[in-house]
Structure formats: structure tokens, C-alpha cells
Amino acid sequence: MSDCIFCKIVNREIDTELIYEDSKIIAFNDISPVAPVHILVIPKEHFPTIEDAKDSDILSHLFSKVVEIAKMKNLEDYRLIINKGEKAGQTVFHLHIHIIGKRDLKWPPG
Numbered sequence: 001m002s003d004c005i006f007c008k009i010v011n012r013e014i015d016t017e018l019i020y021e022d023s024k025i026i027a028f029n030d031i032s033p034v035a036p037v038h039i040l041v042i043p044k045e046h047f048p049t050i051e052d053a054k055d056s057d058i059l060s061h062l063f064s065k066v067v068e069i070a071k072m073k074n075l076e077d078y079r080l081i082i083n084k085g086e087k088a089g090q091t092v093f094h095l096h097i098h099i100i101g102k103r104d105l106k107w108p109p110g
């Protein structure tokens with residue numbers, strides 16, 4: 001996808017420091033972090049949303065690497081977020097998992 005910002009990161013058209021890379025995925029820091037640790041883990045292949053990837057092996061690979069990356073970053077506790085669709089807050093339509101850590105998470109409320 002030529003106009004996809006995350007495909008540009010995958011293709012090294014935008015210079016981004018990678019935290020992890022293998023043949024199927026990359027991980028890098030979010031450009032506007034909401035917590036001291038805010039990493040995005042994405043497939044190299046362009047899937048606009050998680051729905052588009054539901055039948056692909058990529059999901060299990062992404063999740064097992066997410067756990068490894070969190071360990072690598074010494075995160076004991078962390079939150080994972082996938083936004084699906086505009087109304088849920090998805091702004092970049094290239095599947096990504098947010099790893100959010102080292103922040104006091106007010107959840108569940110109350």
C-alpha cells in the first residue's frame with residue numbers, strides 16, 4: 001500500500017528505529033507515546049484491520065512476539081490494545097498491536 005504510513009516504515013521509506021524485526025513483523029516506538037513504554041508491533045504485510053487478518057497465521061506470530069518484546073523491555077505488567085475501525089479510535093489502517101507499559105493503569109474503573 002503506497003499511501004500507508006506503516007508500509008512506508010516497513011519499506012524503510014520513513015526512517016524509524018526498530019525495536020525488533022523478523023521476516024514477518026516489526027516493532028517500533030509510537031511517535032506520540034501515552035506511557036513511558038508505548039510500542040507498536042505490526043505485520044510486514046498490509047492488513048488494514050484485524051478483521052482482514054483473521055484467517056492468517058500472522059495473529060499467533062504477532063502475539064507470541066508481543067510477549068517476547070514485552071519481556072525484552074522488562075515489562076512485568078502491560079496493556080495490549082488493538083483498535084478496529086474509526087469509531088474505536090483506529091487512525092492508521094495497517095493492523096498494529098499497542099504495547100503500553102510502566103503507567104498506572106486505571107482499569108478496571110472503581
Ligand code: 5GP
Pocket residue numbers: 005016028029030031032033040082083089090091092093
Ligand atoms: P491507532 O489509533 O490507529 O490504534 O494507532 C496508531 C498509532 O500510530 C498512534 O498511537 C500514533 O501515535 C502512531 N503513529 C502514527 N504515525 C506514526 C509514525 O509515523 N511513526 C510512529 N512511530 N508512530 C506513528
Ligand code: ZN
Pocket residue numbers: 001004005006007008045046047093094
Ligand atoms: Zn500498510
